[in-house]
Amino acid sequence: MAPALCANCMTERAVIKRPKNHAKLCKACFITVFEDEVHHTITSSQLFYPGEKVAIGASGGKDSTVLASVLKTLNERHGYGLELVLLSIDEGIKGYRDDSLETVKRNAVQYDMPLKVVGYDELYGWTMDQVVETIGKKGNCTYCGVFRRQALDRGAKMLGIKHVVTGHNADDVAETVLMNLLRGDLARLSRSTSIVTGDSRSEVKRSKPLKYSYEKEIVLYAHHKKLDYFSTECIYSPEAFRGSARGLIKQLERVRPTAILDIVRSGEDMARLVPGESSSSCACRGQNTGAFASAEDDIGGCGSQNGRTAGNEMAVMDKQLRDNEAHEGLETDVAKTMAESKQRGHGQQVKLGLRSENGAPHGVTRQILGNCKRCGYMSSQEICQACMLLEGLNKNRAKIQI
Numbered sequence: 001m002a003p004a005l006c007a008n009c010m011t012e013r014a015v016i017k018r019p020k021n022h023a024k025l026c027k028a029c030f031i032t033v034f035e036d037e038v039h040h041t042i043t044s045s046q047l048f049y050p051g052e053k054v055a056i057g058a059s060g061g062k063d064s065t066v067l068a069s070v071l072k073t074l075n076e077r078h079g080y081g082l083e084l085v086l087l088s089i090d091e092g093i094k095g096y097r098d099d100s101l102e103t104v105k106r107n108a109v110q111y112d113m114p115l116k117v118v119g120y121d122e123l124y125g126w127t128m129d130q131v132v133e134t135i136g137k138k139g140n141c142t143y144c145g146v147f148r149r150q151a152l153d154r155g156a157k158m159l160g161i162k163h164v165v166t167g168h169n170a171d172d173v174a175e176t177v178l179m180n181l182l183r184g185d186l187a188r189l190s191r192s193t194s195i196v197t198g199d200s201r202s203e204v205k206r207s208k209p210l211k212y213s214y215e216k217e218i219v220l221y222a223h224h225k226k227l228d229y230f231s232t233e234c235i236y237s238p239e240a241f242r243g244s245a246r247g248l249i250k251q252l253e254r255v256r257p258t259a260i261l262d263i264v265r266s267g268e269d270m271a272r273l274v275p276g277e278s279s280s281s282c283a284c285r286g287q288n289t290g291a292f293a294s295a296e297d298d299i300g301g302c303g304s305q306n307g308r309t310a311g312n313e314m315a316v317m318d319k320q321l322r323d324n325e326a327h328e329g330l331e332t333d334v335a336k337t338m339a340e341s342k343q344r345g346h347g348q349q350v351k352l353g354l355r356s357e358n359g360a361p362h363g364v365t366r367q368i369l370g371n372c373k374r375c376g377y378m379s380s381q382e383i384c385q386a387c388m389l390l391e392g393l394n395k396n397r398a399k400i401q402i
């Protein structure tokens, strides 16, 4: 079969089949199209203002590395006038975070951006390794996620920065939409689709410029741009429910590639039906940036942007891309890679949660935000989630000491 020509430039040989819509593109066109789409998301939701100082939540993983690289490129190309800083959280996970922090340190040099590292131990008195030692591996992703959200805000405050961008991608958003749909939690579903989270009370705004970017395209972008990122999965496993939602989305994507974006769009449309909530989506969908969502309702689970892939699919894909290139010394045929990846035992059972734990239907309620009585962090409860979790941990520690 003769090699197909790029559907965009019609001159170069197509080497990439876009996971998003199966368009066949050459390498240069794929990179441009990917960047243009992120630029479109940024401009249509008026995400930044000129001269804004922005911290990039950097884990060293593929998502945040691609985010840093794309933002640097777009900032220069389109004159956003942003002052970009890398902000890293050290969860205290030996053998995982140590190495990924080394990657972030190299990124800081490569992208010529200042880097700030904030540790869980200094913020909370606990490293994730100690948390796992105390509570076991089950549910530790919840702790990590809750601690991480506050840690990014606190780190940003230390730097005098009021806007943190994170590498959450379309797969992450779709996963959260699905989880909230299965829990029957429409209010939270609505907030999770918002591109900007945070609250007027909170000094730090959070946003996800890669909200419409597919995880697979992020891997392809990182590969073809030869970005330096850390691809080992987090050693602690994600919570079961999130893992199931993720597995289901990956299965749907195999049958219908647009499923991921369709779930994100459906989430945005449903958000508009929730009284008092408004979601921000791309302006071309006729919706302007609306009310901020609470940062507490931001995408949960492992914030490392790693370790949430069912069947380790992204790591497999990444390895195949590297191997193919090494073997052939040629451009990679992604369609082939995908087909091979499909054949390799991804037939695992996907378990689905059906209803929230107590089975009670949730009313759609609007949360009133105040500040945590203990730490002062913005919270819808008297005591914030992090302080609640810490209370449990510290009780456990006291028991052990007795």
Ligand SMILES: [Zn+2]
Pocket (backbone or CB within 6 Å): 006, 007, 008, 009, 010, 011, 012, 025, 026, 027, 028, 029, 030
């Ligand atoms: Zn082309």
Ligand SMILES: [Zn+2]
Pocket (backbone or CB within 6 Å): 372, 373, 374, 375, 376, 377, 383, 384, 385, 386, 387, 388
């Ligand atoms: Zn608190």
